[in-house]
Amino acid sequence: MGRDEALFQYLLRLGDNALVLAQRLGEWTGKAPVIEEDLATANTALDLIGQARMWLTYAGEVEGKGRDEDKLAFLRDVSDFRNVLLVEQPNGNFADTIARQFYFDAWNVRALGALRGSRDARIADIAGKSVKEAVYHLERSSDWVVRLGDGTDESHAKMQAAIDDLWMYTGELFAADEVDRFMADAGMGFDPVTLHAPWLEEVERTLDDATLATPGAGHMQRGGKQGVHTEKLGYLLAEMQFLQRAYPGAQW
Amino acid sequence: MEAVATARPPVDQIWAWLGEVPDPEIPAVSVVDLGIVREVRWDETGELVVIVTPTYAGCPATELIAAEISRAIKGRGVQRLRLDTRLAPAWTTDWISERGREKLAGYGIAPPGYKVVDASAILRRRAPEAVACPRCGSQRTSLTSRFGSTPCKALYRCDDCLEPFDYFKPH
Numbered sequence: 001m002g003r004d005e006a007l008f009q010y011l012l013r014l015g016d017n018a019l020v021l022a023q024r025l026g027e028w029t030g031k032a033p034v035i036e037e038d039l040a041t042a043n044t045a046l047d048l049i050g051q052a053r054m055w056l057t058y059a060g061e062v063e064g065k066g067r068d069e070d071k072l073a074f075l076r077d078v079s080d081f082r083n084v085l086l087v088e089q090p091n092g093n094f095a096d097t098i099a100r101q102f103y104f105d106a107w108n109v110r111a112l113g114a115l116r117g118s119r120d121a122r123i124a125d126i127a128g129k130s131v132k133e134a135v136y137h138l139e140r141s142s143d144w145v146v147r148l149g150d151g152t153d154e155s156h157a158k159m160q161a162a163i164d165d166l167w168m169y170t171g172e173l174f175a176a177d178e179v180d181r182f183m184a185d186a187g188m189g190f191d192p193v194t195l196h197a198p199w200l201e202e203v204e205r206t207l208d209d210a211t212l213a214t215p216g217a218g219h220m221q222r223g224g225k226q227g228v229h230t231e232k233l234g235y236l237l238a239e240m241q242f243l244q245r246a247y248p249g250a251q252w
Numbered sequence: 253m254e255a256v257a258t259a260r261p262p263v264d265q266i267w268a269w270l271g272e273v274p275d276p277e278i279p280a281v282s283v284v285d286l287g288i289v290r291e292v293r294w295d296e297t298g299e300l301v302v303i304v305t306p307t308y309a310g311c312p313a314t315e316l317i318a319a320e321i322s323r324a325i326k327g328r329g330v331q332r333l334r335l336d337t338r339l340a341p342a343w344t345t346d347w348i349s350e351r352g353r354e355k356l357a358g359y360g361i362a363p364p365g366y367k368v369v370d371a372s373a374i375l376r377r378r379a380p381e382a383v384a385c386p387r388c389g390s391q392r393t394s395l396t397s398r399f400g401s402t403p404c405k406a407l408y409r410c411d412d413c414l415e416p417f418d419y420f421k422p423h
Contacts, residue, residue, distance in 0.1 A: 036397030036407060043399035050310025054339075125340040129309055132342060132423055133403075140398045 006182040007120070008062045009082060010189055012072070013179075013225055015055030016083035019073055020233070021104060022048035023240050024091055033094050040140060044101070047133040054126045074244035078227075078234050085224040086169040088233040092162065095155070098144040099162035105138035106202050107173045110195045119187035142206050149210025160212050171220025174199070179225075259329070266292045266300065266325065273324045276313045277402050280359035283317055287347025290338055299332040300325065305343045307423075308403040344368045345404075345423045356420055361405065362386045364422040383419050385410035393417075 025045035032038035056069040067075075086104055091097045112134050115127035148159040174196040176184070183189025204214045223229065243250055270292070271284040283289055283304075291303040302321060306314045318335050325333050345364040348356075353363040365381040382391045390412035397407040405418040 039401070039407075040397050040399040043403045046310040046312070046403055047308055048310070050306075050308060054309060129306075129339050129342040133309060136398070136421070136423075143398075 001178055001182055003182075003186070004062055004064075006179050006186075007188065008059055009179045010183050011055050011059035011062060011123075012082040013084075015052045015059055015069075015072070016081050017087050017104075017108075018048040018055065019052035020081070020083040020236065021087040021100075022046075022052060023236055024087065024089075024100075025097075027091055028097065037094075041097075044137055044140070047130075047137070051126070051130045051133070054129070058122055058126070070244070074241045078229055078237060080227060081224075081229065081233060081237070082227060083224055083233075084169070084172045085221055085230055086166065086172070088224070088230060088236060089166060089169060090232055092165075093158060095148050095158040095162040096165070098141055098148065099159070099166050101137065102141040102145050102206070103166060103170050103173075103203070105134060105141045106199050106206075107170075107195065108134045109138050110198060111190070111192075114190035114195070118189065123188060145206055145212070146210040149207070149212040156211065159210065163207065163212055164215050167215040168219060168221050172222040172224060175220075175222055175225075177225065260294055260298065260300075261328070261330065263292050263294070266302075266330075269324050269328060270302075270321060273317075273320050276316045276320065277404075278356070278359065278361065280355045280361075281348075281352045283321065285349045285352030285355060287349065287352075288317070288343060289321075295334075299334055300330050301334050301336060303336045303338050305338050307343050311403060313402075343423075345420065348420075357386050360386050360417055362408065362417060362419040364420050366422050368422050381422075383408055385413060385415070386417055387415050388413040 022045040025041050025048070028041045029038065029045075032041050052073070053069050056072045060067040060069060060072055086100060089096075089100055109131060112127045112131035115123050116131060118124045118127065145159065145163075148155040150156070151159075174192045176192050180189060180192055184191040200214075207214045221230075267284065267289075270289050271282050273283045275281050275283055275286055286307065288305050288307060289302065290305050291301070293301050295301050302325070304318065304321065322333060322335060346367050348364065356363045362383050362385070365383055383393050383395075384391055385393050385408075388410060390410055392411040393408050394411055395406060396409050396416065399405070400407045400418045404420060404423065406421050407416060408419045409416045
């Protein structure tokens with residue numbers, strides 16, 4: 001695997017994680033449980049869209065085929081997306097959305113923190129910009145895990161179910177493949193395995209505060225980083241990409 | 253007109269013009285007060301270079317700000333202007349000027365409560381700080397949402413005067 005191909009794939013993963021999660025969060029706009037969380041969810045999505053734009057713009061430049069952020073976002077098909085399976089999972093109830101966000105944020109803060117030291121200056125700059133936002137996202141999602149977990153019987157049960165249901169999508173965050181290894185060896189990325197222990201420690205601590213049980217080891221789903229997705233991503237893209245597919249080149 | 257068009261106004265003059273460009277979301281403060289204009293210089297070819305940094309990665313005002321800056325400068329006869337974006341070091345609320353903080357408070361937005369100093373400081377998570385109500389000054393306030401009408405603000409409520417208010421989050 002050549003440097004440019006590994007870098008391109010790596011940037012797609014970072015960009016697609018942010019883009020797909022932002023699109024999911026956007027689905028709550030106008031119908032979140034309370035208006036304050038409607039705002040907070042939309043603002044979190046906005047931060048992620050900004051991050052996705054920076055990663056995908058860079059990805060397009062590295063690829064060198066004239067694809068900009070918009071072409072990459074709106075004109076790729078499902079199997080060309082490189083996001084982890086976790087972020088494409090549906091919103092479910094509010095606890096499901098919060099569990100997905102919490103698992104991702106606790107990883108994202110550490111991933112971006114590691115990328116601040118990337119030998120690739122552009123990656124380091126984007127990560128340095130994004131990590132501050134990710135820290136704030138984690139504070140919010142952690143708060144909600146605790147509020148719902150340590151809340152009423154019903155909120156506790158829903159939060160625990162959400163934590164359990166999404167657990168099988170967390171393993172992929174820490175599984176290294178050829179792209180990860182190339183980027184880590186080149187000093188541009190990080191070895192995902194090294195993030196697992198600190199991530200798990202934080203997850204256990206927060207779930208403990210929330211009076212929730214941390215799921216045990218079990219089968220982990222994977223494939224998103226290589227383009228093998230759950231069927232849910234297709235529906236998400238159908239909505240997100242409709243306008244550019246139906247009216248190619250349409251401008252705001 | 254010709255003389256104006258070919259002149260190179262001094263950099264201090266450009267900064268003064270930019271000091272009158274309001275932030276589109278919070279018009280009480282200028283883009284200079286917010287600390288998002290990082291550098292102004294004439295390059296060797298006679299082009300004016302203005303370097304801007306975004307507040308938040310997804311801030312929708314970024315493009316409008318660039319357009320407003322361009323208008324303020326070109327409207328004064330500068331023909332050749334290049335607007336560049338700089339990501340690092342990442343923008344921090346520490347760069348909001350003292351004047352900007354006063355204007356925020358006067359506008360009803362509580363200014364950031366502590367200095368972030370550098371990104372590593374914000375990565376160490378802090379206990380929620382006491383935020384003074386910009387209307388009555390009371391320290392008895394509560395967070396109602398971590399985000400407000402824009403990504404840079406949170407929503408608070410004063411427990412004494414009972415008014416809701418925006419808090420410009422330390423970032």
